[in-house]
Amino acid sequence: MAKKQYPLRLDPKLYASLERWAADEFRSVNAHIEFLLREAVRHAGRLNDRVSPETSEDAET
Template identity: 65%
Template sequence: MTAPPKKAFPLRLDPALYAAIERSAAGDLRSVNAQVEYLLREALTRRGVKVSVSQTPKRGRPAKQEDDNG
């Protein structure tokens, strides 16, 4: 089962704001996209808005299933 795809949309930011997010992301070893998502979740949590985290698919090979025939 795969996770639903992330919603893509254009976002216009002030260049100074983008630069600040970029520096913050580098300090946290995240991409700018991941940092924006993190900051949005943090801001919503502070406002008391609950945001559930989508389940991400597991990596690697699927578990080997036992065969009933032998």
């Protein structure tokens, strides 16, 4: 399954925070944003077959 590309505009301060956080978790900013979104979707009970569990990190934390 190909990943959907989507332009995302972020406040520079938010991006800097995400960049530091991603580095702390040994992820790229893109991978960390995807991880955070997947966690939010799972937490909200909206995770379904359309959202692929390409990383198992969400089950480990």
